[in-house]
Amino acid sequence: MDLSIGEVAERSGLSVHALRFYEKEGLFANPVRRTSTGRRLYHAEDVEWLAVCTKLRSSGMPLAAIRQYVELARRGAGNETQRLDLLRAHEEQVLEKIRELTECLDVIRHKVGIYQAAVERGEADRLWNPSHPDAAATGEGCHRLAA
Structure with missing residues (x-):
């Protein structure tokens, strides 16, 4: 058709x-x-x-x-090995990208956990807030970005 x-x-x-x-x-x-x-x-x-x-x-x-x-x-017919090699090379690139994205997702999930816990404790204003009065004393200002 x-x-x-x-x-x-x-x-x-x-x-x-x-x-x-x-x-x-x-x-x-x-x-x-x-x-x-x-x-x-x-x-x-x-x-x-x-x-x-x-x-x-x-x-x-x-x-x-x-x-x-x-x-x-x-x-x-006759070039299946070449096609297979091309697809396998791409498969490896996709798998590497998936590994990279999985690492990114792990960081995001970690940060979500930190923010979720801070929000639930009512302490969200201490996260990445260098002007918070307790930021310098508690180390919860700028340094917490990496937490």
């Missing part, structure tokens, strides 16, 4: 502009067909590929790497 660019935009969640960009960048697994009047025609498989492509892109894969993956896939 043929789909218009509007239908593909609706199904994929991408804008018409983004679909044109993906085509221009050579990111479709199959060439986009055209009617005699120049309108783009897509297949349901194109929507499935776009789902993969957008996940690769949202996970930080550069357009050049996606393009390389597409080119390998277009060539067909």
